[in-house]
Amino acid sequence: MRSRGLAATVLALLLALVGVVFAASAAAHSGLTSSVPAQDAQLTSGPAEVVLTFNEPLQEQFAVMTVVGPDGNYWHDGTAVVDGPRVRVALRPLGPVGAYTVNYRVTSADGHPVEGQRRFTLTVVGTGTPGTSASEDSGSGDGVPVWPFIIGAVVVIAAGVGAMFVLSRRRKS
Structure with a gap:
């Protein structure tokens, strides 16, 4: 139960980080x-x-x-x-x-x-x-291609899920 809470927290932090990165890069454009x-x-x-x-x-x-x-x-x-x-x-x-x-x-x-x-x-x-x-x-x-942003989001989410899996395995050990 506790690992699920940790996993949800990690995922929320990763999604917030992605939002900050996209917002910062959008603000930096000419x-x-x-x-x-x-x-x-x-x-x-x-x-x-x-x-x-x-x-x-x-x-x-x-x-x-x-x-x-x-x-x-x-x-x-x-x-x-x-x-x-x-x-x-x-x-x-x-x-x-x-x-x-x-x-x-x-x-x-x-x-x-x-x-x-x-x-x-x-x-x-x-x-x-x-x-x-x-x-x-x-x-x-x-037009600006959307596929690089989709691939980037998938990679970030996959990394977050992988990190949650590793953290949950370490807790059980």
């Missing part, structure tokens, strides 16, 4: 502090580039930024460039009136991916020509 154009900006002409600024320097590897227009086509020109806490991508001259969505995924200084979206609206028709259709890339799987 955070977006500003964007040019600003979120929900109303523009009469297209900017030459989109610039996102974060609260800390970013890793240069794996940065991705796309700009999708109201027509469902890409309007960025080239790849994202990281410079310290900033990531930028050049834009083609914009075309249709409507909302343009800036999708980004960068790697924070601690190695964790950070992703999100910003939007701005073009209010006057431009003369630009779009890039390829964004729907052609819709199956690329840009």
